[in-house]
Amino acid sequence: MELRQLRYFLKAKELLNFTEAANSLNISQSTLSQQIKQLEDELQIPLFNRIGKRITLTEAGELFSVYALQSTSKANEGLQLLKDLNNLNTGKIAIGVTYALRDIVTQTLVKFNDQYPKIEFEIVFGTSKELIEKLNHFELDIILTFEEILTENHFKYQTLFTSPMTLVTSTNSDLKSRKSISLKEISKLSLALPAKGYSTTQFINDAFNKNNLHPKVAIEINDIPTLLELVKSGKWYTILTQTTIKNEKEIVCIPIEGKNMTRTAMLISIKEVYEKKAVKVFLDILKSLV
Amino acid sequence: MELRQLRYFLKAKELLNFTEAANSLNISQSTLSQQIKQLEDELQIPLFNRIGKRITLTEAGELFSVYALQSTSKANEGLQLLKDLNNLNTGKIAIGVTYALRDIVTQTLVKFNDQYPKIEFEIVFGTSKELIEKLNHFELDIILTFEEILTENHFKYQTLFTSPMTLVTSTNSDLKSRKSISLKEISKLSLALPAKGYSTTQFINDAFNKNNLHPKVAIEINDIPTLLELVKSGKWYTILTQTTIKNEKEIVCIPIEGKNMTRTAMLISIKEVYEKKAVKVFLDILKSLV
DNA sequence: TTTTGTAAATCGGTTTTATCGATTGATGCT
DNA sequence: AGCATCAATCGATAAAACCGATTTACAAAA
Incomplete structure (x- = not known):
């Protein structure tokens, strides 16, 4: 199971249409089908019902989607946090x-x-x-x-x-x-x-x-x-x-x-330790005041 | 960002030793190094300090690890839920x-x-x-x-x-x-x-x-x-x-x-819709009573 | 100080896998 | 019946993960 597959799954769930979902994800419909199938194989249960050319979520798909969303969301939140850290909206010196x-x-x-x-x-x-x-x-x-x-x-x-x-x-x-x-x-x-x-x-x-x-x-x-x-x-x-x-x-x-x-x-710091951006900015201000 | 990378990162964080973490993950140390580096590149911030041959978590690594853990946990919980569904420990008919x-x-x-x-x-x-x-x-x-x-x-x-x-x-x-x-x-x-x-x-x-x-x-x-x-x-x-x-x-x-x-x-059901295991078992019991 | 051992990074090559385009088969709509 | 549409499938390709060997940098021992 990979975040990529969860993202694909969630988009497919949202649009209930593999072709449109694939377009929206900028991948081919072929790829989306394969990745969903692979995910289903790993989970050992279908996530979608294929009713003719229509698809609907199975019970498993419905239940699983909650966790898929949380998983991808948490990863995104982590990314956002690091952006904040970089924009000096968070952190400690x-x-x-x-x-x-x-x-x-x-x-x-x-x-x-x-x-x-x-x-x-x-x-x-x-x-x-x-x-x-x-x-x-x-x-x-x-x-x-x-x-x-x-x-x-x-x-x-x-x-x-x-x-x-x-x-x-x-x-x-x-x-x-x-x-x-x-x-x-x-x-x-x-x-x-x-x-x-x-x-x-x-x-x-x-x-x-x-x-x-x-x-x-x-x-x-x-x-x-x-x-x-x-x-x-x-x-x-x-x-x-x-x-x-x-x-x-x-x-x-x-x-x-x-x-x-x-x-x-x-100023003394440890050579190999990554210098926080906040520290760098702090020192720039400090040096400008000297 | 992929769950694989988050799993690698969390193991490396746990052991603070790439070689051991790689062994524990059944991958080579080379691979672990590369994947961590790739993750750091994507996040645009180092997760580990490389102090000589020692590694420690950076501030970013510490903060990010919380989200990485939640992300992987939620994915695992989703998997577990589907197992429960299969073992008839959850679900609705x-x-x-x-x-x-x-x-x-x-x-x-x-x-x-x-x-x-x-x-x-x-x-x-x-x-x-x-x-x-x-x-x-x-x-x-x-x-x-x-x-x-x-x-x-x-x-x-x-x-x-x-x-x-x-x-x-x-x-x-x-x-x-x-x-x-x-x-x-x-x-x-x-x-x-x-x-x-x-x-x-x-x-x-x-x-x-x-x-x-x-x-x-x-x-x-x-x-x-x-x-x-x-x-x-x-x-x-x-x-x-x-x-x-x-x-x-x-x-x-x-x-x-x-x-x-x-x-x-x-008994009437829809042909193409995935039959829940719980329904199958229910029907088996029903037929045995007929 | 030199030597030795160890850990992470790097390099080149291999395998795996994600991806694509084209095609097929099934289906719904006109 | 014919046409358009959608998901599945197939074969080929590109990308990515992975490995083993080597290098580099360090730390500990001699």
């Missing part, structure tokens, strides 16, 4: 983001939703390590984070933009008017830094080590909004990429002197 | 009967239902004319009646048995002990006869005409049980085939003298 890139994602989200309101989202904030773990388990379609030291070659990497590392400080601080600051100076300040898992922290520690400097880390914390609150108090300083604190008030950021004191925002 | 043959039908019905309780029935009592009309409109599968004068050659006729025409009278009647009676004698009696449409009435009138006799018809009535009530009163006589009054009390029947004073019970 799962995106992982490091907190530093929050702003760019929310902007994109708003713009995307205006155009394609039916697409659902799952946004996961977390450390690079956590996000990459989830990406590897296919729980995320794509992640936005900063460049990693170690790259895996089943990942696909796309750079978005670079952003300077900056010392973040309260507007009340003495340093607020400085245009730049050295690592050495920073090493004398009392710092509140993001927790270990954050790639920024890793990056900062590497930078201090290379210069044989030891930062005074007073606080480690795994929540960036809280971290910024602490900085606004004026008691501590922190180090973040500039983009992280876009749109934040009561704080200023001072670029750090030295080579490679920038970070590159990246 | 429509039978037309002239009242005279009521007894044989009810007996068959009881016996048939013991063996095949799931088959539904529609029993239609009526005149031969009415029944043949319905048969021609495919509203009945078969009719039980007496032989017709005019036969149509798209009908199939089967004889069941013959039954003598009898004068029916109350047990109080003077005639109750008679072994036979002539038409001439009957023509002197006050008769209550079935209405015009009944073949018996037609038959009786023909018989009287041939002998140049004129019956005294006091009452014409289109309900046989009422007719019999009238006869039981002793005021009127009627003429019926013997089988009609099987199991009736308070009345006796006296065979009518003369050649051709018998009627033949028949």
Whole structure:
């Protein structure tokens, strides 16, 4: 039994005339007769009565037609669903983001939703390590984070933009008017830094080590909004990429002197996994906003 | 899109391994790969991610699998239904009967239902004319009646048995002990006869005409049980085939003298229409009871 | 790192099957 | 009776499914 035969059968049932049905199906009457016969042979029961040159449905044909219709309908619905998926009328995107890139994602989200309101989202904030773990388990379609030291070659990497590392400080601080600051100076300040898992922290520690400097880390914390609150108090300083604190008030950021004191925002996805069209469109919007 | 491809896809989805799926389907791995690819081409979207030598379902594959399953399931259910039909686990029989043959039908019905309780029935009592009309409109599968004068050659006729025409009278009647009676004698009696449409009435009138006799018809009535009530009163006589009054009390029947004073019970169906298995079995039981 | 084994894709050839056009036979209509 | 029509059938052809062998890409083991 094949869908083709069911389609032929249903058209023949509709018109109760093999010749017209065959024309309507763009096949020859000969073919239709044969395919109906073949179906009847497989079902071991006639679907049509052949009364002279007239045909009518048998009881079996009547009963079977209900299922034939449902079978073909479900196949068509499946096809339609995939078309919808392609037209972004359905589907879900799962995106992982490091907190530093929050702003760019929310902007994109708003713009995307205006155009394609039916697409659902799952946004996961977390450390690079956590996000990459989830990406590897296919729980995320794509992640936005900063460049990693170690790259895996089943990942696909796309750079978005670079952003300077900056010392973040309260507007009340003495340093607020400085245009730049050295690592050495920073090493004398009392710092509140993001927790270990954050790639920024890793990056900062590497930078201090290379210069044989030891930062005074007073606080480690795994929540960036809280971290910024602490900085606004004026008691501590922190180090973040500039983009992280876009749109934040009561704080200023001072670029750090030295080579490679920038970070590159990246998109990471799994190479071989089929990229959803919705994801592609989302990324196009995101890139246009950068 | 064909059911074959959907079946292949579902098995591949189940095992997430083309080689094993192909073995399970008794086709080569090569064929499975090709058919899946062909399906993906038609749907214009990949159903599987090929990650190295591993495969996983894409979003599209996940969504589509629901419909693929429903489509194949419905086709299978249709097949199962026809099997049930063949095993007499479902189906409906429509039978037309002239009242005279009521007894044989009810007996068959009881016996048939013991063996095949799931088959539904529609029993239609009526005149031969009415029944043949319905048969021609495919509203009945078969009719039980007496032989017709005019036969149509798209009908199939089967004889069941013959039954003598009898004068029916109350047990109080003077005639109750008679072994036979002539038409001439009957023509002197006050008769209550079935209405015009009944073949018996037609038959009786023909018989009287041939002998140049004129019956005294006091009452014409289109309900046989009422007719019999009238006869039981002793005021009127009627003429019926013997089988009609099987199991009736308070009345006796006296065979009518003369050649051709018998009627033949028949099964009539449409030649070219597929005979339901349930009907065949029903008739086998009926014939065994004759 | 190299080797080995495994799984899917691909290629070329074969078999199967769907399809067609022409014809036949049966039937309904004029 | 003759004509037109419709489904079935036949023989031939084109299309498609299928297979085995090979290739490619990977993963696991040495």
